[in-house]
Amino acid sequence: xxxxxxxxxISKVFLYSILLLITSCNSSEFKSDAQVVETTNxxxxxNPEVVNTNNVQTSKATQxxxxxxxxxxxxxxxxxxxxxxxxxxxxxxxFEKFNQLYGYDDETGARRLFSQTEHxxxxxxxxxxxxxxxxxxxxxxxINGKWDADSIGEFQLLAHLLIKDHPKAAxxxxxxxxxxxxxxxxxxxxxxxxxxxxxxVLSFELMQSALGKDSKQSKLLAxxxxxxxxxxxxxxx
Numbered sequence: 001x002x003x004x005x006x007x008x009x010i011s012k013v014f015l016y017s018i019l020l021l022i023t024s025c026n027s028s029e030f031k032s033d034a035q036v037v038e039t040t041n042x043x044x045x046x047n048p049e050v051v052n053t054n055n056v057q058t059s060k061a062t063q064x065x066x067x068x069x070x071x072x073x074x075x076x077x078x079x080x081x082x083x084x085x086x087x088x089x090x091x092x093x094x095f096e097k098f099n100q101l102y103g104y105d106d107e108t109g110a111r112r113l114f115s116q117t118e119h120x121x122x123x124x125x126x127x128x129x130x131x132x133x134x135x136x137x138x139x140x141x142x143i144n145g146k147w148d149a150d151s152i153g154e155f156q157l158l159a160h161l162l163i164k165d166h167p168k169a170a171x172x173x174x175x176x177x178x179x180x181x182x183x184x185x186x187x188x189x190x191x192x193x194x195x196x197x198x199x200x201v202l203s204f205e206l207m208q209s210a211l212g213k214d215s216k217q218s219k220l221l222a223x224x225x226x227x228x229x230x231x232x233x234x235x236x237x
Contacts, residue, residue: 068100072112075101079119084126091123093137095145095188102151113151120151124158131166135173138162143181145188160189160203167210171217179220186217187224195228 071090078087092098101113102120113119124134138159147156163170174182192200204225211218 068097068112071097072101075113075119076116079116079122084122085128087119088123088126088129088133088137091137093140095141095143098141098145098155099148099152102155103148104150117151117154120154120158124162131162132169132173135162135166135169139170139173139177139185142185142188144184145191147188147191147193156189156191160207163189164207164210167207171211171215174217174220179216182217183220183224186221187228190221190225190228192228195225195232 071092074090075087078084078090092101099111101111102116103111104114105111124138126134141155142159145152145156147153174185177185190200190204194200204221208218208221211221
C-alpha cells in the first residue's frame with residue numbers, strides 16, 4: 001500500500017510538472033503574439049511613407065481646377081465692369097495658364113474662357129497700362145508658346161503688331177532674358193501651320209529690318225524662323 005501511495009504521489013507530481021510547463025509555453029506564445037500585433041499596429045500608424053498617392057494627386061488636381069475657375073470668374077467680372085487695369089493684372093502670366101483658360105483641348109474640348117474672344121484685344125488695348133508693361137507681359141506669355149487657332153492665334157497676331165510697333169523696347173526687354181527664353185518667344189511669334197507661306201516670310205523680313213539685322217534679337221529670330229521653315233512639310237500642323 002505504501003508503494004502504491006508513493007507511486008501515486010510521484011505520478012501526480014510528474015503530471016503537475018507537465019501541465020505547468022505547457023501552461024508556461026502557451027503563456028509565452030500568447031505574449032509573443034501580442035507583442036507582434038502591438039508592434040505591427042505602431043509601425044502602420046506611424047509610418048510616414050504610407051500615403052494614399054491617388055488622393056493626393058486628386059486633391060492637387062482639384063485645387064488647380066478651383067484656382068483656374070476663380071481666375072476665369074475674376075477676368076469675366078473685371079471685363080464686364082470695364083476695369084482694364086485690374087483685368088491686365090489678373091490676366092495669366094505664362095503660356096501654360098493662358099492656354100488652360102483660353103485654349104482648346106482635342107480631348108476635353110473648349111477651355112473655360114475659349115468663347116470669350118473679346119478678352120484678347122481688350123488685354124492689348126488697355127490705356128491704363130504702359131507699352132513697356134504690356135511688352136513685358138506679352139513676352140512672358142509667349143515663352144514656350146505654341147501656335148493654335150482662335151484665341152491663341154489672335155494673341156500671337158496682336159503680339160506681332162506690338163513688337164513691330166515697339167522694336168526698341170522689345171529688344172531691350174528680350175536682351176534682359178537668357179537667350180533660350182528669348183529664342184522661345186521668337187519661335188512662338190512666328191509659329192504657324194505654314195511657316196514657308198509668302199506672307200509669313202515677308203513678316204519675318206519686316207521684323208528683322210525693324211530689329212536691325214545685326215542685332216542679337218534679329219539673329220535669334222533668324223535661327224528660330226529657320227527651324228520653323230525646316231519643320232514645314234507643306235501640309236500644316
